[in-house]
Amino acid sequence: MTVSAPPRTLLQAIEAMAEEAGPEGFSLRQIMDRLDERAFGAMLFVLALPCCVPFLYxxxxxxxxxxxALALQMAAGREEPWLPGRLANRKIDKQGLANTARGGRKWFGWVEAIARPRLTFLTGAGPERVIGAILCVFCASILVPLPMTNTVPGFAVALASFGLIQRDGLLVIGGLILGSAWVAFLATVAIVGLETIRGLIGV
Structure with missing residues (x-):
């Protein structure tokens, strides 16, 4: 009697991908193809993981x-993720994938252990569109050219995305709260900075 192997968890799939990659790694298109059944949540989670690793440049x-781009597609209600060629051909090399896999296991192994379906109404099609719009703001904040500005929003996107994959609304809420607090912090810093500059130049 043949016993079939249990399906891979998402973290296991990422670890396998890092192990199988050649020195040049995989393009984002290839990563999408390997996670095709997991849709937006998995792709956003995988792409957010490198942002969670401090000093991974x-x-x-x-x-x-x-x-x-993926978060905007979620907000628009697209059923499957798609990236234009220029973005889809971007590559993450083997070392980057290995760091991503290690970071994923280190920071989200415990999340995988406790995740379960709850508050599942938050992971439906309608709420997912709202979540996509919010995640787009978090993703945009990663582009702020300041040290460590990728880490907190990266965690927020990864946590909310993992919640969508596992249909765990509590994790989704946690990610949205974390990301919203970060965006509010950035906005406060920007406002204080502008007011300080205005005071210095006497405007």
Whole structure:
């Protein structure tokens, strides 16, 4: 009697992808093809993971625009993720994938253990469109050219996306709260900075 292997979890799929990659890694299109059954939540989670790793340079800049594109598609109600060729051909090399896999296991292994379907109405088609619009704002904040500005919104997008995959509305709420707090912090810093500059120049 043949016993079939249990299906891979998302983190296991990411780890396998990092192990199988050649030195040049995989393009975003290839990553999408490997996660085709998992749709928007999985792609956003995978792309957000490099942003969660402190001092992992270049990769967050590679993935931020594709993340925004996917979040906008969610907001528009598109059923399947799609990226234009220029974005889809961007590559994450083997080292970047390995760091992503390690970061995913380190930071989200415990989340995978506790995730379960709850508050599932938040993961339906209608709420998903609203969530997509909010995640787009979080993704945009990753582009702010300041040190460590990718880490907090990266965690927020990853947590909310993982919640969508697992149909865990509580995780989605956690991600949205974290990201909203970060955006509010950035807005406050910007306002205070502008007021300080205006005071210094006497405007």
């Amino acid at each position: 270049l990769v967050p800049q590679i993935v931020s625009l594709p993340m925004m």
